[in-house]
Amino acid sequence: MAASISFDYRSFLKTVPNRPGSYQMYSDENTVIYVGKAKDLKKRLSSYFLKDVNKKTLALISHIHHIEFTITFSEAEALILENNLIKKYQPHYNILLRDDKSYPYLILTKGKHPALHYYRGKKRIDCEYFGPYPDAKAAKESLKLLQNLFPIRQCTDTVYKHRSRPCLMAQIGKCLAPCVQMSDEQYENYLSQVNYVRMFLKGQNQDVLNSLTQRMEIHSNALEFEMAAKLRDQLLALRRVQESQSVSSECDIDADVIATQSAQDIICNHVLYIRQGRIIASRSYLMTKNSVDTDTDEFTAFIEQYYLSSSRVGILPKEIITDAKINSPEVIIEAVKEQFNHSLTISNSVRLDRAKYLKLAKENANSALLIKLADSTTAKRRIDSLEKLLNMTGIQHMECYDISHTQGELTVASCVSFNREGPDTANYRRFNIDGITPGDDFAAMDQVLNRRFKNIKEGIIPDIIFIDGGKGQLSQAENVISKLFTDPDVKKPLLLAVTKGEGRKEGLETFVVGYTRETINLSLDDPAMQIVLHIRDESHRFAITGHRNRRAKARVHSALENIEGIGPKRRQALLKHLGGIREVMNASVQELSKVPSISKEMAELIYEHFHSL
CATH class of the missing domain: 1.10.150.20 (5' to 3' exonuclease, C-terminal subdomain)
Incomplete structure (x- = not known):
């Protein structure tokens, strides 16, 4: 890549999920230069930093200071959010959505053989209109999707009237070819497909599925297996693309949805702005925990300062939805009423659509928190602190091991890898543990370490091995490492057990150094404690995920x-x-x-x- 990039995209991309969403690129702390959307945020953002990119992309990424993103339920919502953000910020590198042209529609024409078309302009044509769509791309992608699901014609009337034999679309099964002579049964089938398109565009997805299921059973009972198979394939294709829409005409939520997440000394409060049931914007607010006044409720303080700020005038919601309780919410409601003459409600126990938005806000808060934790500056500070604590220099590679099972069933061991920049996901490993007594974590630790280091002259040898467990697991690790690392030319890794504290509360952990059994206690504010807990938590997450996947696979048939x-x-x-x-x-x-x-x-x-x- 020819352009010089100051933005640490490698660390950033490690924190991006494979979820739909919208993203904003900034040239400094406050200036948005590009807004985009993606069906898969990780894949889309990774594509900007490939070696072979065009000159425009090189120019764009050379100006990136940082990137923010918002996870959404679907790509369609991401597109709507992208449109709102482009109109709000007018980014320099966005062109397509900055104007205020009329929105596009999909139309279903009238006549003997109705057709489905893309349309933009005033509603002068006598047909059925579906939309509007956020932009032309969204409408055309929907048109392409419908063509794959429902084989009705999309050709112009001029082409349709002058054909005497099936076109290529008919030959590949994407059109029923109404341009040639059809039997009564074929004609009825065509009208059924047109009706399915109408119902699908109106959001009556379940009715379409029920109708297809009934028709499939009728043909199957009549021994018309070829037609039944076609309907079955159409049914499965429709189910694959169907998703529960969080936005509908009946959903008129007007609320700010706020989720809070914390790790080590950092708190992230993420706000989703929902107006008329649509996500119009979002933002993450990061802060450091108050280590002096421990009685302070940081979340309540954030809500008070946020909604009593003069900048909130004119954009206050009808409702505030939170995932954590607020102290004396009635005081905040009264203060907002007195200062801005605006009535609102505050709730933290919600269901249905509100619960979906709250879950989405939590995911966004967690993602923003991971980005902060993986920041290269933060990572360096924590590595330096760990080296000072352990009297080491030049730590390059660390690994942590954890065991996960359910009452001894289908045990899985995880190995997560960290370098000086943070998680090194390319070297993550999972091990299915077999041939041991169910629930024997010591034997599981013995097996995973023997398998990991069976050939110490190949692969990466970590500087530190963290063991998520007590002195028993540590003793098992000491035995294995001592047995395998007998070559004087290979440096033996330092062993460090991370034992849980009283009540299993975060921040009360004790570190036990291998062989010497020296114990170390640190506060949650210590950068060394923060990086160790980050590694330990990631190992725990990776082990649990592996165990769930293994258990689900084993039980799928029954x-x-x-x-x-x-x-x-x-x-x-x-x-x-x-x-x-x-x-x-x-x-x-x-x-x-x-x-x-x-x-x-x-x-x-x-x-x-x-x-x-």
Whole structure:
């Protein structure tokens, strides 16, 4: 890459999730130079920093000071948010969405064989309009999606009227070819597909699925298996692209949704601005914990300062939704009423759409916190502090090991790797532990270390090995390392156990040095404590995720049989209406409750079965 980049994109990209969302690039602390959206934030942002990029991209990334992003429920919401942010900031490098042109629509024409088209302009044509869409790209992507799902024509009337044989789209199965002679049955099928498009664009997705399911069963019972197979494929394709929309005409939430997350000495409060049920903006506010006045409720203080600021005039919401309790919320409500003559409510126990937005705010807060923790300046300060604490120099590589299982079942060991810049995900490893007594964490630790270091002359040898556990796990690690590291030319790594404190509270951990058994106690404000806890927590997360995946894979064939109250008929209904066991496992409570014979309580039981530890 020819351009010089001061922005530490490698550290930043390690914190970006594979989720849909919108992102803003800044040239300094406050100036937005580019706004974009992505179906997968990590993949899209990574693409900017490839070796082979065009001159415009090189010019853009050479000016990046930092990047912020907001996770959304879907790519469509990300696009709406992108549009709002572009109109708000007018970024230098954005061109397509900065103007105020009319919004595009999809239209369904009238006549014997209706067609689906993209349209922009005044509503002068006699047809059915669906939209508006945030921009032309969104409308055209929707058009392409519909063409893959419903084989109705998208050609112009001029082309349609002058054809006498099927075109290429018909030959590849994306059009039923109404331009040539059709039988009565074929014509009825075409009108059914047109009606499905209409229902789909109106948001009646479940009605489309039910109708397709019924038609598939009718053809199957009539032994018309070819037609039944086509409907089955269409049904599965529709289920794959269907997602529960958080934005609908019935959803008119006007609220600020605020989630707070903390790690070590840093607090992140993330605010999602919801107006008329749509995310119009978001922002993360980072602060340091008050280590002097420990009685201070930082979250309540943030809410008070944020909503009593004069800059909030004119944009106050009707409702504030939080994931943490606020001390004396009635005082804040009264103060806002007195100062701005504005009435609002504050709540932290919400359901349905509000709960979805709150969950999304938590994910954004967590992502922003990870970015801060992975900041190169912060990482260097913590590494320096750890070296000083352990009387070491030049720490380049650290590893942490943790064991995860459920009552000894399907044990998984994790190995996470950190370097001087933070997490080194390319060297993360998971080990499936077999051949031991269930629940024997000591034997599991012995096995994972023997497998990891069976050939010490190949691969990376860490400077420090952290063990998430007590003196028993540490003793096991000491035995393995002493046995394997006998070559005087290979430096033996330092062993450090991280034992949990009283009540398992963060910040009360004790470090035990291998072989010497020296104990070290640090406060949560100490940078050395912060990096060790970061490594330990990441190892714990990685181990739990691996164990869940292994357990889910082992139980996939008998998953539904293990749920009390789910007999053969209900299993058949679940698999038929949702499309397969994987779809059942990934379905939400709302989606499960839509299946015939599945009540809301039963749906919650099924969901809990697949998502509990």
